[in-house]
Amino acid sequence: SQKIEQNSEALNIQEGKTATLTCNYTNYSPAYLQWYRQDPGRGPVFLLLIRENEKEKRKERLKVTFDTTLKQSLFHITASQPADSATYLCALGGYNKLIFGAGTRLAVHP
Amino acid sequence: EAGVVQSPRYKIIEKKQPVAFWCNPISGHNTLYWYRQNLGQGPELLIRYENEEAVDDSQLPKDRFSAERLKGVDSTLKIQPAELGDSAVYLCASSLEERGTDTQYFGPGTRLTVL
Numbered sequence: 001s002q003k004i005e006q007n008s009e010a011l012n013i014q015e016g017k018t019a020t021l022t023c024n025y026t027n028y029s030p031a032y033l034q035w036y037r038q039d040p041g042r043g044p045v046f047l048l049l050i051r052e053n054e055k056e057k058r059k060e061r062l063k064v065t066f067d068t069t070l071k072q073s074l075f076h077i078t079a080s081q082p083a084d085s086a087t088y089l090c091a092l093g094g095y096n097k098l099i100f101g102a103g104t105r106l107a108v109h110p
Numbered sequence: 111e112a113g114v115v116q117s118p119r120y121k122i123i124e125k126k127q128p129v130a131f132w133c134n135p136i137s138g139h140n141t142l143y144w145y146r147q148n149l150g151q152g153p154e155l156l157i158r159y160e161n162e163e164a165v166d167d168s169q170l171p172k173d174r175f176s177a178e179r180l181k182g183v184d185s186t187l188k189i190q191p192a193e194l195g196d197s198a199v200y201l202c203a204s205s206l207e208e209r210g211t212d213t214q215y216f217g218p219g220t221r222l223t224v225l
Contacts (some may be wrong), residue, residue: 007189034213043216044153089152092214097166100152
């Protein structure tokens with residue numbers, strides 16, 4: 001069955017640094033991959049989508065890479081701010097279905 | 111633009127009792143999803159609707175869970191009877207039908223506690 005691995009431990013970084021979150025997957029060939037942000041008590045919010053034929057996508061301070069050979073996506077937040085503190089979920093897409101990882105909690109400290 | 115609306119936000123019930131959750135998707139979104147999210151986990155799909163048709167309910171525990179989407183707009187998810195293991199956040203999401211993508215817009219969820 002499909003398996004998605006995201007760092008289960010929280011990532012703590014200093015304000016202004018770049019946060020890098022990892023999403024690894026097995027037994028799946030997604031047509032695309034998405035990243036969502038989830039704050040406590042709220043539903044996930046869509047951030048970025050990257051397709052299988054794309055290597056990199058950017059949006060403001062966010063950057064996503066997608067390596068289908070390594071079966072890995074990296075999610076970067078540059079110049080991080082305390083307001084970026086949240087849980088970030090990756091989701092594999094295809095066949096009209098999204099499969100979510102458990103998420104990584106990011107804490108940005110002033 | 112109004113987002114996905116869910117009610118209630120919180121529900122506490124005793125086991126074996128019935129419970130129902132309601133969702134109103136973003137206007138014009140044909141596809142509606144119900145997910146369950148356990149603490150520390152990602153959302154897991156329960157059922158997906160295309161208009162009023164349930165096109166993927168393979169993960170819905172049909173012995174106790176049921177859902178409907180009358181007129182292809184809002185939807186109700188029901189559990190009867192509830193079990194302790196049903197305690198979770200139930201999320202509703204909607205999306206436009208776009209070929210090749212599945213960007214979903216989530217509601218705030220209903221936190222269910224079964225005692």
